[in-house]
Amino acid sequence: MSNLGAKLSRWARKLHVPLNSKDAATDPRIPELLREGRWIGMIYFDLVDFELTEQIYGTLYCRQVLTALDELINERVEELLAPHRVLEISRRGDDLVVYFHATNSPPPSGPELSRTAEQLRERLGNELSARCKHLIPTGLNFHVGFSLIEPDDDTRENAERALYKAYKEAVLVAKNQVDALEMERRRDFTDLLMNEAIHMVYQPILRMDSGRIIGYEALCRGPANSFFTSPLNLFGYAEKTNHLYALERIARKKALAGLIELSGAMLFLNINPKVVHDPTFRADEIRDHLHELGTTPDRVVFEITERTGIEDFRSFRQSLEYYRQHGFKVAVDDAGAGYSSLQAVAELQPDFIKIDQSLIRDIDQNAIKRILVETFLTFGEKTGGRIIAEEIETADELATLQGLGVPFGQGFFLALPAYPPPPVDVAAARLMKENDTQSVRDRNSRLGRIVPVGGISQGVTTMNIHTVTKDVVDFFTGHPQVEGVAVLGDDHRPAGLIMRDKLFNQLGTQFGFAVYTERPIYLVMDPQALIVENDTPVEVVSQLAMARPDHKVYDSIIVTKNGIYHGLVSVRQLLDAITGIQVEAARFANPLTGLPGNRLIEEELLSRLGGGQPFSVIYTDLDHFKGFNDRYGFERGDQAIKMTASILTEQVSRLGRPDDLVGHIGGDDFIVVTRPEVSEAICRGVIEAFDERVPELYDPEDRKRGYINSRDRQDRPVRLPLMTVSLALIDCHPGHYQSPEELSRIAAGLKKYAKSMEGSVFVKERRHRPS
Incomplete structure (x- = not known):
């Protein structure tokens, strides 16, 4: 069934609806008005390309648009149709019908009805776009149709059939507009492809510690002041009309041409997952083209967008491996935006992980978002995926991300996309240098009171610096749950640390046992153990512990009070305490x-x-x-x-x-x-x-x-x-x-x-x- 037929079929099942009237007791139903010989006007609205808009922006945003449409219609239509009286407003999906009448006025002529419908279309379209610009920034508009039911014998006998015929007429009027608009849009898009009438702008990606630019993301823009100005419309229409490969080829060629202007920085090139099926998307051809430009594939990062389009991650990963073998890098866009983005990170093992704007927006005010970004940082450290924070728009977001240790950033606050490739904003660059990373981390990661490390330390048995090694071995043998002990001098100040596993490993060497068992423990202890005062916050201790060399990361921490031994804290206790703080903060935060x-x-x-x-x-x-x-x-x-x-x-x-x-x-x-x-x-x-x-x-x-x-x-x-x-x-x-x-x-x-x-x-x- 055609779209038009489907609309008519749906409408035919809905003929008797109570009037949208302020006084239902005195207001007759629409069919009854027709039977009484009254005229009824009908104006039909249909949101332009709403199905495509839903594909691009998602169902959730489009539901909010429809809610805004309902509010707008109820607020404005009666005023805009005056002196006519609104009888009923009915909406199904993005289709809207307004019925109206005037008791003491003749029915409007065809031109008058057309002008009224056009004025409503323009006013409502502009106001809906303004209300929803935070949801759909490209704007919204209506197709509009109209019809008039005038009294005659047939109308009086079968009011429902008359309503249905009028509705068909209104939809056909709107449909003719749709066909004309679609033909014009298709011509414009064909000309765009033939003339390669797109251009690229570049947005810097930079190191958060120094402000140095490490790469640029190439962003495609269509002809100015057209439907295709927005890249969402441009690529959405290309996919809808099966021209995605052609458009991606043009965008890829123009983006790569800009490499010579990037001063040695990397180029982040957006690709739709479907492009790997394009026979012209060949690594060797791109590599040869780069060679002609005087550069190499390791400067190009394929940024994977639209992860929901990956139907078989294993096959897609194998395709990407082919490009990696030629030296290209891979980034996953919008990580954290949903399950598919997390699956893409896990399956594709990218070189760069770009954190979605939903986690970056207002991160300075949201502890849960900070914890999630910290989780991505830990994941990136373990997998080799470098983290990039996208869409940084405020100084507070920048400061918080720096404090968390996010290595790379991108966003309007740092630099707007432009051509030629722009430098970093001067004020943002100065702010990055002024930010004290440690103090910012402390300020933004704390939700409750600071927890001192002394509160979680344990007074484990200590050893004197002159204790022989054999006695320490006996102690560890008799206390298998003890991981380490502090070694104290005669003044009760810490001199070093003995960890069970390291002591046994050292004694297990060829001559270790014979050489050390009868000698003082200070010969095998670690004299450079991490020592902190008991009032040091556990967050700070955690940072110091994780900054130690790899072979010391899991060693216990010695806690002192005014320089005198107070207790030991294991790394496990430290992490448990921090987790508890974060969980409690999340539970009791607003x-x-x-x-x-x-x-x-x-x-x-x-x-x-x-x-x-x-x-x-x-x-x-x-x-x-x-x-x-x-x-x-x-x-x-x-x-x-x-x-x-x-x-x-x-x-x-x-x-x-x-x-x-x-x-x-x-x-x-x-x-x-x-x-x-x-x-x-x-x-x-x-x-x-x-x-x-x-x-x-x-x-x-x-x-x-x-x-x-x-x-x-x-x-x-x-x-x-x-x-x-x-x-x-x-x-x-x-x-x-x-x-x-x-x-x-x-x-x-x-x-x-x-x-x-x-x-x-x-x-x-x-x-x-x-x-």
């Missing part, structure tokens, strides 16, 4: 911002209240947030909350110290725990940054007015100014406060007072409280 939630906040406050040291808490609340959320919806509301979390984290990182805490109580309520000497500076920094960035969240017209139209709790219209932030600051000295609940009560009063003032403000508790 899912939206990744910041510590109420459980961790309460533990921090209890610890500070019982610690005997002064500290400050800053309770943060957004003003006019509810009206903003009602006006723009939950998604924009979430953006406001995440922006606030980012501002608080930035200011505390800039002015506070590593053990300060930024927590998310819930909704638009946050808390900061810091030191009294910097608390007011943090408040001022938060207010300044918030007032500067909050206008970005508003539509241009609301931003220009300085307010939004909303309704109060009594449903009365009100004007709400742009959001501001209110902060309640409490300096806590030993003995002044007894519980987190008491602090919360004091803060509630302060916030209420702050919210009574105009603009962003902070209010400080200044009442004297006896100890």
Whole structure:
């Protein structure tokens, strides 16, 4: 059955539908209107290439588009059709039908109906594109058809048949437009292939530690201001019309031609998995072409896209091996985006693994994403796959990725795609050099309080430096569960470390037992063992332990307190502790911002209240947030909350110290725990940054007015100014406060007072409280 026939068949099964009426009690059904001799107008809409759009962008995004379409139609059609009255709006998939009527007006003429349909198509298409630009950046449009049912004897006798005929007529009008558009599009695409009317732009891939460019990704662009400008449309249409091989050949030739301008850097070349079946995609021919350009295959990386198109990974891997033998490298794109990407990494064993933007976006605010990226880093180290973070768009994302140790990066924040191949953005390059990798790692990987290594150390039996080796052997033999012991000097300070397996291996050599068993243990101990103070965070100890030479990575760590032996920590204990911290942090972090939630906040406050040291808490609340959320919806509301979390984290990182805490109580309520000497500076920094960035969240017209139209709790219209932030600051000295609940009560009063003032403000508790 044709697409048109299928649409008509579906519609024929749906004739009697209740009217979309505000007053269902007085509004008759559409067939009844026809039987009464009234005219009915019908306008049919069909989203252009929606099936292709779904293939390119995915079902989830397209469902959100249809939801936005429903909202738009319900909000705007009645106004746009005035003075006609909308009787019913029905949608099936991306097909939409609007029925309308005017009681005291004659039916519109054919030209009038055509103009009305065209105006609706243009207005609704533009507004839907604007609402969905974050989902489908290439824009959306409609095919439109129309028909009119005028009263006559046949209509009165069989209203349902008249409706069906009118629907067929409206679809055929739209269908004629589709055919004309498709013919024009096919001509344009044929001309594009014949004239090779595409061009390449190049985006740098660089080392995150130095900012040095190691490669460029070649990105294809179609003719400007056309349907094929977007590479998604371009390659999607090529695959739809079975011209993928031809288009890929042209793109490959033009991308390789740019190698001479890349100053020795690698070229990352996107290939669809299906291209391996193209007989012209031959490694020897590409190699010979590179030779003519004066370069070699090891500068070319085939970047595998569309992994869902790989039907047989084993066969595809064998095909790639043929190219690897000629010196080409392989990268897997969008790792972490779904099961197919992970399967591609496992099956293809790429030289480069490009982490999908879904894991990079807002990674500075999401602890789970950081843990997942750390997992990829570990995997890459073990398999030889070098990690590239894609789509880096903010300074915070860059800093976090540097802190995690991601070796390579790419994104708009670092450099925009361009031709000729562009350098790295000057500001981004300077920022990379300024970032202190270690401090950034500590700042962003911690969700709760720092756990000192002394808390997990064990007081294992020690040996004196003069103990003979034979006694140590006897000890290990009698205590098989002990992996290592610390060797102490006469002053009880650590002198070295003995690990069971290394001692036995050394004594097992030809003369080892005879030479060492009766001699002091210091002759066979490791005098350069890793020694840390008991208050060192376990995260830092883990980094130091993993940085040791390979033959020492699994040795125990000696823990001291003021230089005196305190205990031993095995690598297993260390990893278990870190895993526990990460799991607990993930369990009790706020899912939206990744910041510590109420459980961790309460533990921090209890610890500070019982610690005997002064500290400050800053309770943060957004003003006019509810009206903003009602006006723009939950998604924009979430953006406001995440922006606030980012501002608080930035200011505390800039002015506070590593053990300060930024927590998310819930909704638009946050808390900061810091030191009294910097608390007011943090408040001022938060207010300044918030007032500067909050206008970005508003539509241009609301931003220009300085307010939004909303309704109060009594449903009365009100004007709400742009959001501001209110902060309640409490300096806590030993003995002044007894519980987190008491602090919360004091803060509630302060916030209420702050919210009574105009603009962003902070209010400080200044009442004297006896100890």
